[in-house]
Amino acid sequence: MRPIGFSTGAIAKGDFRRALEMMAPLRLPAVELSALRLRELPHLAEAAGELSLSEYRYISVHAPSNFAVADERRVVSLLRGLADRGWPIVVHPDVIFTDALWVEFGNKLLIENNDKRKSAGRTARELQALFARFPEAGLCFDIGHARQVDPTMNEAYLILQGQADLSQVHISEVNSFSRHEPLSSAAIEASRRVADLVPEHVPIILETLIDQGQSTMEQELFRASEALTSVLPVEA
Amino acid sequence: MPDFTTTSYLDDLRSKLGTDWPTLSRARQTTATRRDELARLIVGEESEDANVVVYGSMARGEMTRESDLDWTLLLDKPVDPSDLPTSQRVAKKIRDAGFVEPGKTNIFGTMTSSHSLVHNIGGQDDTNANTTRRVLLLLESYAPGKCEAYVRVRRHILFRYVDDDYGLSFGSGQKIVPRFLLNDLSRYWRTVTVDFVHKQRAEAGGKWALRNAKLRMSRKLIFAAGLLACFECHLDEDAKRAREEIRSRSHRSAELIDYLERAFSVPPLEILARSVLRHAKLDTARLLFDNYEAFLALLDNPEKRKTLGNLDPNQVRDNEVFQEVRQISHRFQDGLTRLFFHDNKELYSLTEFYGVF
Numbered sequence: 397m398r399p400i401g402f403s404t405g406a407i408a409k410g411d412f413r414r415a416l417e418m419m420a421p422l423r424l425p426a427v428e429l430s431a432l433r434l435r436e437l438p439h440l441a442e443a444a445g446e447l448s449l450s451e452y453r454y455i456s457v458h459a460p461s462n463f464a465v466a467d468e469r470r471v472v473s474l475l476r477g478l479a480d481r482g483w484p485i486v487v488h489p490d491v492i493f494t495d496a497l498w499v500e501f502g503n504k505l506l507i508e509n510n511d512k513r514k515s516a517g518r519t520a521r522e523l524q525a526l527f528a529r530f531p532e533a534g535l536c537f538d539i540g541h542a543r544q545v546d547p548t549m550n551e552a553y554l555i556l557q558g559q560a561d562l563s564q565v566h567i568s569e570v571n572s573f574s575r576h577e578p579l580s581s582a583a584i585e586a587s588r589r590v591a592d593l594v595p596e597h598v599p600i601i602l603e604t605l606i607d608q609g610q611s612t613m614e615q616e617l618f619r620a621s622e623a624l625t626s627v628l629p630v631e632a
Numbered sequence: 633m634p635d636f637t638t639t640s641y642l643d644d645l646r647s648k649l650g651t652d653w654p655t656l657s658r659a660r661q662t663t664a665t666r667r668d669e670l671a672r673l674i675v676g677e678e679s680e681d682a683n684v685v686v687y688g689s690m691a692r693g694e695m696t697r698e699s700d701l702d703w704t705l706l707l708d709k710p711v712d713p714s715d716l717p718t719s720q721r722v723a724k725k726i727r728d729a730g731f732v733e734p735g736k737t738n739i740f741g742t743m744t745s746s747h748s749l750v751h752n753i754g755g756q757d758d759t760n761a762n763t764t765r766r767v768l769l770l771l772e773s774y775a776p777g778k779c780e781a782y783v784r785v786r787r788h789i790l791f792r793y794v795d796d797d798y799g800l801s802f803g804s805g806q807k808i809v810p811r812f813l814l815n816d817l818s819r820y821w822r823t824v825t826v827d828f829v830h831k832q833r834a835e836a837g838g839k840w841a842l843r844n845a846k847l848r849m850s851r852k853l854i855f856a857a858g859l860l861a862c863f864e865c866h867l868d869e870d871a872k873r874a875r876e877e878i879r880s881r882s883h884r885s886a887e888l889i890d891y892l893e894r895a896f897s898v899p900p901l902e903i904l905a906r907s908v909l910r911h912a913k914l915d916t917a918r919l920l921f922d923n924y925e926a927f928l929a930l931l932d933n934p935e936k937r938k939t940l941g942n943l944d945p946n947q948v949r950d951n952e953v954f955q956e957v958r959q960i961s962h963r964f965q966d967g968l969t970r971l972f973f974h975d976n977k978e979l980y981s982l983t984e985f986y987g988v989f
Contacts, residue, residue: 512680512780546784548791553886572710592882 397425399454399599400620402613405430406568406576409607412440416447422613426454428486428564428601429478434460434467441474444481454599456506456536456564459487465494472497479504484563486536489517489526499530506536506563509555511574512545519545520554527560534563537594539587539623540570540603549589556593565594567620568603578604578611579619587623594624641905645917648909653925655932656694656901663695666731670701671776673725677718680780681709684722687740691774692850693899696932700732702739704765708746708781719743739764746781750788753796753816760823767820770896771854790892794878794885801883807985808866808875810892814986817858824851832945841943841954848961849927856968857900860907861892863982867911911976919967926960 401424404415412429419427427449431437437460449455457478463471468491475485479501486506492498498505507526510517517526518541527533535555542552556562568576569583579587594600604616646653667690674684688702689695703726705719719742727733734740739761749766752758766789775782793813794800800810828847832840865871865888874887895903901924908917930936930953939953948954972983 546787548787548795548889550787550791550886550889553884554890 398596398624399426400424400602400617401426401428401452401454401599402602402616403428403430403458403566405432405458406603406605407607407613409605410436412436413443413447416449419613420448420451422617423451424617425452426599426601427452428456428458429483430458432458432461434463434471436460437471437474441477444478455481456484456486456599456601459485459491461488461491463491468493468497475501484534486564486566488514489523490514495529499532502532503534503561505530505533507533507560508536508538508566509541509545511538511541511570513574519551520558523555523560524558527558533560535560536564536566537562538566538570538603539590540566540568540576540583543583543586544570544572544574547586549586552590553593556590562594562598565598565600566603567600567623568605576603576605578606578616579623584619584623588626591624592626600624641902641909642921645905645909645921649914649917649921651918651922653921655696655929656921656925659689659694659696659928659932662697663690663693666690666695666701667774667776669729670726670731673729674722674777677722677725678778679709680778682707682715682718683775683778683781685744685769685782686774686776687768687772689850690776691768691772691899692854692901694850694901694928696928696937697934698732698931698937700734701726702734702741704740704742704744706744706746706769706781706785708785715743746785746788749785750792753789753792760827763816763820763823767817767858768854771817771858772900786896787889787893790889790896791885794889794892800878800888801885807982808878809862809982809986810865810888811862811986813892814859814862817855817862821851821855821858837945839941840945841948841951841957842937842940844948845927845930845940845954845957845961848957849924849964852961852964852968853904853924854900856972857903859972859983859987860903861895862986863979864895864907865891866982867978907979908971911979912971913975916967916970916975919963919970923960923964923967927957927964930957930960 402419404412404427407415407418410433429440431440457475459475460471479485484504484506485501486508487498488508489510507517507530509523512518516522537555539552542555543549545551567587569578569580571577600620602616602620604611606612606616678684683706684703685706686701686703689699690701705715705722707715723741744765748757748762749769752762753766769786769789794810797810797812800808825847828843831843865874871891874891877884877887904920908920936953940957943951943954973980
């Protein structure tokens with residue numbers, strides 16, 4: 397079975413403790429600790445050692461998605477402490493201001509393909525340039541972002557055919573306002589076009605926002621498993 | 633994969649023939665200048681979901697002194713009432729900058745929604761205007777400013793042409809040519825030729841000679857480039873992986889869509905030059921490009937262009953300028969005939985198989 401789980405931010409925005417409590421009964425193998433907002437990161441860094449995470453085979457951290465250049469050193473310093481625990485750090489390309497600070501994460505750095513609002517890191521070509529700067533970094537492939545950029549999923553295919561090491565997958569619906577939502581049937585169908593390119597061992601993190609009761613964890617897990625079932629027959 | 637972004641096959645051909653096409657060079661330079669000018673004009677009017685797209689001579693890299701500017705505001709997004717004022721501001725900026733305005737058909741100079749372009753390929757709602765906008769988006773278009781929506785919509789259209797073409801994926805024949813796309817390009821070309829006669833009647837012969845010249849040359853050129861792009865899917869070694877992928881058990885179309893996307897990312901003369909370098913004899917190359925050069929030189933001559941623009945259909949037989957462009961077009965057609973039917977057996981075979989029935 398694929399290592400699969402949720403981003404804490406999708407379950408309880410800004411409250412990773414609450415999210416972990418809610419996820420515990422499901423005994424999922426993977427989790428992403430979200431510090432998407434800058435203010436969440438110090439709390440997560442401080443609490444990391446006390447969190448009950450022993451059930452999880454895979455744990456990653458999502459770095460803040462929006463901060464000023466002036467905050468970059470502090471952010472990297474706090475993330476360093478989390479990466480030292482062996483947790484990969486997922487980062488959006490547009491908040492990498494100083495390469496030297498991030499390159500030190502080595503293979504613990506996972507660069508995520510961006511949504512269409514951003515000016516870099518959206519397409520295979522843009523990502524190729526990024527990974528040339530971070531040759532040890534892995535790819536956190538966000539299926540929703542890739543589909544938003546190109547609903548035909550050709551860009552998704554080209555990204556997955558790229559040189560970067562696929563290390564984690566984000567899955568959700570991303571609407572035209574770039575908000576993550578529960579998976580629609582169309583998103584499931586689109587994801588299935590590239591599902592065969594995601595190896596079984598790669599951790600899957602659901603970013604489907606259900607913090608307002610939009611859906612349930614069970615429902616979203618079921619839909620994610622549908623989305624990751626290839627429509628393509630396996631090659632003989 | 634052919635490197636269409638950095639290589640000029642036209643320059644390669646020019647070197648190979650040891651010739652010079654000064655009007656083509658000047659047109660390319662004029663186009664580059666005008667594209668930059670337009671890009672500056674539209675700063676602030678676009679978003680990643682709404683791009684200004686140009687067609688015609690600016691897209692083909694063939695602008696001469698009197699060239700008009702065919703453009704649209706291509707929308708790939710939820711409806712927004714502010715789109716119309718945006719397109720009207722773009723129209724005013726273009727007009728105020730002295731660009732020659734598009735024709736009266738209302739196909740250009742306004743907004744175009746991606747939805748009908750992608751969803752209505754064939755069927756009752758695929759109007760002439762819709763077919764024209766869709767096919768030209770592939771064959772002769774360019775985004776001078778932002779290009780996210782432009783790239784996205786072109787890919788959607790190619791996705792439809794390739795993914796809906798079951799013969800490509802499941803066919804048993806050895807030839808791998810995107811036939812749904814090819815048939816639509818052929819349909820477009822025939823529509824243009826039929827509409828030529830319609831306009832002749834509807835506009836009482838106005839601009840008949842100029843339209844006729846363009847039909848014989850630039851319209852025919854883009855059709856030929858479209859056919860070649862389709863045939864190269866089967867012939868081109870760079871498309872080998874795309875062919876294997878689509879005929880594999882997974883029937884994956886992404887590589888072929890990517891190949892076509894790259895093929896259509898350059899002007900039609902570049903597509904023609906690449907195929908000519910690969911398949912044609914040097915005499916054929918000269919016939920095609922020397923005469924296209926002559927056609928552009930004629931259009932770039934204000935007197936001759938004016939003559940063609942004002943010529944009554946009843947006067948063409950005795951008019952020197954029209955007879956000149958007619959002879960040019962005959963030699964250009966001869967070049968196309970040699971390319972598609974005589975110089976290369978494989979290309980002939982594809983033309984014979986797909987070109988008529």
